[in-house]
Amino acid sequence: MSAAIITKVDERIAFYEVPAGKKAIVAVTGLVLIGYVVAHMLGNLQIFLGRERINAYAELLHSSGPLLWAARLVLLVAVGLHIVFTVQLWLAKRRARPVRYLKKVDVPSAYAARTMILSGPLIAAFVIFHVLHLTTGQAGLPFEPLNVYDNVVRGFRIWYVSLAYMVAVSLVGVHVWHGLWSMLHTLGLDDERYRPTLERISHAVGLLTALGYLSIPVAVLTGLIGGGVN
Amino acid sequence: MRIILHVWRQKNASEPGRMVRYEVNNVNPHMSFLEMLDVLNEELVQQGEDPIAFDHDCREGICGMCGFMINGRAHGPEPGTTVCQLHMRHFRDGDELWLEPFRARAFPLIRDLVVNRSAFDRLIAAGGYISVNAGSAPDANAIPVPKQAAEKAMDAAACIGCGACVAQCPNASAALFLGAKISHLGLLPQGQPERYQRVLKMVSQAALEGFGHCTNAGECEAVCPKRIKLEVIARMNRDYLVAAVKHLGVKEAVEAGVG
Numbered sequence: 001m002s003a004a005i006i007t008k009v010d011e012r013i014a015f016y017e018v019p020a021g022k023k024a025i026v027a028v029t030g031l032v033l034i035g036y037v038v039a040h041m042l043g044n045l046q047i048f049l050g051r052e053r054i055n056a057y058a059e060l061l062h063s064s065g066p067l068l069w070a071a072r073l074v075l076l077v078a079v080g081l082h083i084v085f086t087v088q089l090w091l092a093k094r095r096a097r098p099v100r101y102l103k104k105v106d107v108p109s110a111y112a113a114r115t116m117i118l119s120g121p122l123i124a125a126f127v128i129f130h131v132l133h134l135t136t137g138q139a140g141l142p143f144e145p146l147n148v149y150d151n152v153v154r155g156f157r158i159w160y161v162s163l164a165y166m167v168a169v170s171l172v173g174v175h176v177w178h179g180l181w182s183m184l185h186t187l188g189l190d191d192e193r194y195r196p197t198l199e200r201i202s203h204a205v206g207l208l209t210a211l212g213y214l215s216i217p218v219a220v221l222t223g224l225i226g227g228g229v230n
Numbered sequence: 231m232r233i234i235l236h237v238w239r240q241k242n243a244s245e246p247g248r249m250v251r252y253e254v255n256n257v258n259p260h261m262s263f264l265e266m267l268d269v270l271n272e273e274l275v276q277q278g279e280d281p282i283a284f285d286h287d288c289r290e291g292i293c294g295m296c297g298f299m300i301n302g303r304a305h306g307p308e309p310g311t312t313v314c315q316l317h318m319r320h321f322r323d324g325d326e327l328w329l330e331p332f333r334a335r336a337f338p339l340i341r342d343l344v345v346n347r348s349a350f351d352r353l354i355a356a357g358g359y360i361s362v363n364a365g366s367a368p369d370a371n372a373i374p375v376p377k378q379a380a381e382k383a384m385d386a387a388a389c390i391g392c393g394a395c396v397a398q399c400p401n402a403s404a405a406l407f408l409g410a411k412i413s414h415l416g417l418l419p420q421g422q423p424e425r426y427q428r429v430l431k432m433v434s435q436a437a438l439e440g441f442g443h444c445t446n447a448g449e450c451e452a453v454c455p456k457r458i459k460l461e462v463i464a465r466m467n468r469d470y471l472v473a474a475v476k477h478l479g480v481k482e483a484v485e486a487g488v489g
């Protein structure tokens with residue numbers, strides 16, 4: 001195979017066409033999503049402070065009008081770019097090795113790193129269901145506008161709703177486990193000396209995020225919260 | 231020792247290949263892996279069969295010519311070791327080993343275990359050099375280099391261009407090789423004038439050659455016979471992003487013939 005050799009800088013391929021550029025976009029959008037996922041988790045934990053507290057929080061968010069829509073827009077654009085570029089990269093990677101190995105050891109490589117393309121789309125599918133369930137109320141599950149507390153409790157008492165949620169947030173944890181560190185590396189913020197620390201932080205954020213989200217269906221299923229809801 | 235081999239045999243790129251089973255008896259544990267293949271090849275030639283084609287040159291781990299997959303690991307099971315420096319004592323009597331060529335679109339197969347790694351040469355030609363006026367050698371230490379930069383640059387310069395990183399990478403990415411070259415040259419004062427053009431050109435060339443992208447999986451680092459560290463990829467990404475942002479300035483500099 002012969003390829004022309006790039007000899008001048010203006011012959012170079014555009015930023016969004018080279019893997020490193022695409023990855024930078026994935027990294028920045030991924031960081032936006034991690035920021036959202038962590039903030040959302042912290043917000044949700046207010047459910048442990050009682051019905052008034054979490055419902056007031058929902059009210060607050062809804063009353064912020066244009067701000068809420070701006071945030072939604074940013075998230076939507078981030079998700080869109082994240083998905084477009086990861087899928088492009090994944091397709092390109094399949095072309096990069098047309099003949100597979102008969103035997104291949106995946107040396108040290110993290111399970112999480114190799115399954116980003118599985119955890120990602122599963123999370124996306126879940127997010128759609130999740131929005132229909134708790135934001136728009138169109139999932140065919142019990143729903144009262146702005147009564148977040150009751151909606152969550154009634155939803156999670158249905159075992160398969162809880163199960164789907166728990167699987168999905170675990171996948172978010174797995175995705176972030178590799179994603180946070182990977183994203184820092186992609187943006188060039190890595191060095192042999194602090195890599196173990198960065199990896200540990202990344203694993204911890206993934207784990208804590210998953211645990212934070214998991215605590216809610218577990219609390220509902222064990223009756224820790226939602227006692228007064230029928 | 232007795233070793234059972236399953237070797238990928240393929241006459242050329244257009245004919246289909248297949249795994250062929252061989253038994254090698256009387257393997258001396260002090261032999262290198264390639265010497266073991268030499269012994270097998272002699273037997274094959276005596277039997278009138280085609281010997282197994284594999285790349286090699288220095289046989290002392292410095293030229294980067296050798297390399298294939300042994301049981302799904304580039305250069306075999308020993309970390310930091312080329313296949314020419316891998317000795318049979320690391321295997322056990324009766325071991326069964328699968329040998330496959332490095333697989334990547336950018337490394338088309340030539341024959342058996344030999345692949346064409348000219349794509350690496352084109353990456354270097356695109357920017358992996360420092361332009362200097364030829365003349366008498368400069369005095370030692372005429373240009374001071376900070377110790378830390380010198381050490382990291384030396385570590386990166388250890389890359390022998392064998393291609394194991396590409397072969398092992400789940401995405402057939404050349405990021406470790408590229409990162410090694412970009413770090414090696416970009417850390418030294420002599421490499422500064424062309425630093426940002428270099429990364430733009432080499433990264434673009436890699437995309438043209440059909441290498442995959444880096445997912446920071448770290449498999450390359452684990453098999454690299456020269457133990458090149460993943461951090462070289464972060465440095466390349468950093469330089470690439472800076473270069474992409476500053477591109478206008480670089481372009482003008484090129485047009486003005488600077489650097």
Ligand code: HEM
Binds near residue numbers: 024037083121180446
């Ligand atoms: C909760 C939402 C999500 C968060 C917080 C998130 C975060 C991240 C982060 C930080 C990275 C690392 C980027 C890098 O390596 O530089 C990443 C990579 C990735 N994400 Fe997501 N992501 C989310 C949703 C998704 C979705 C919906 C998909 C669906 C396609 C997806 C697919 C991927 C893939 C395939 C990668 C690996 C990219 C590569 O290295 O090739 N992610 N994600």
Ligand code: SF4
Binds near residue numbers: 388389455
């Ligand atoms: S980085 Fe390591 S594995 Fe890759 S070509 Fe250089 S020496 Fe070989």
Ligand code: FES
Binds near residue numbers: 288289292293314315
């Ligand atoms: S033959 Fe030179 S490195 Fe192995």
